[in-house]
Amino acid sequence: MKTKLFIVCALISLGAIASAQAPDPNRMSALWQAADERLTTQYDDWFKVGDYPRIVSALQYLHEFEPTDYETLTNLGWMLENIDRSDEALALYIDYRKKNPHIEDAEFPEVNFYYSRKLYTKVPQLVEPKIAAKQSGPFAIRMLAHAYEKMNLLSDSQRAWNEYLAISPSDLAAKANLKRVEKKLQSAKS
Numbered sequence: 402m403k404t405k406l407f408i409v410c411a412l413i414s415l416g417a418i419a420s421a422q423a424p425d426p427n428r429m430s431a432l433w434q435a436a437d438e439r440l441t442t443q444y445d446d447w448f449k450v451g452d453y454p455r456i457v458s459a460l461q462y463l464h465e466f467e468p469t470d471y472e473t474l475t476n477l478g479w480m481l482e483n484i485d486r487s488d489e490a491l492a493l494y495i496d497y498r499k500k501n502p503h504i505e506d507a508e509f510p511e512v513n514f515y516y517s518r519k520l521y522t523k524v525p526q527l528v529e530p531k532i533a534a535k536q537s538g539p540f541a542i543r544m545l546a547h548a549y550e551k552m553n554l555l556s557d558s559q560r561a562w563n564e565y566l567a568i569s570p571s572d573l574a575a576k577a578n579l580k581r582v583e584k585k586l587q588s589a590k591s
Contacts, residue, residue, distance in 0.1 A: 506538030524548035
């Protein structure tokens with residue numbers, strides 16, 4: 402797999418060098434799209450026959466090749482979790498968050514990892530600093546609001562839902578969640 406991708410890249414580069422001109426961006430885009438579609442088909446084939454280690458290996462290579470690609474990261478993390486290598490998935494998510502603080506929702510894969518394991522207290526420490534810096538994306542804020550509610554920190558959950566709705570004001574499910582939290586707050590005060 403690595404060899405085939407290397408050969409494709411080398412041939413593309415050699416073609417550009419041989420022609421002594423910059424490659425046509427439309428052609429390059431079409432080549433990469435075709436390669437990506439082929440890889441996706443190959444992943445599906447491997448998945449159907451249960452060859453998960455091969456998928457993980459290919460995704461690891463792609464992640465090394467393009468470490469900021471969110472889709473590759475999350476696919477790799479999901480596959481690692483799927484084959485009971487959760488410790489490696491968590492390390493991958495932490496590394497991604499630390500190396501890409503400028504990417505909106507870079508913390509989300511790690512946040513989702515903790516939330517799905519009911520480690521709710523780990524969520525605020527990852528999301529709150531990004532909210533304060535106005536760098537957090539909607540997925541992490543949404544998960545934060547749910548985590549606060551699970552911890553019965555209803556005022557914090559309400560604040561997080563309001564923060565989320567400032568970004569996504571037409572999200573009806575979020576509005577319903579905020580109303581539920583507000584009702585719980587009123588019941589607690591009574």
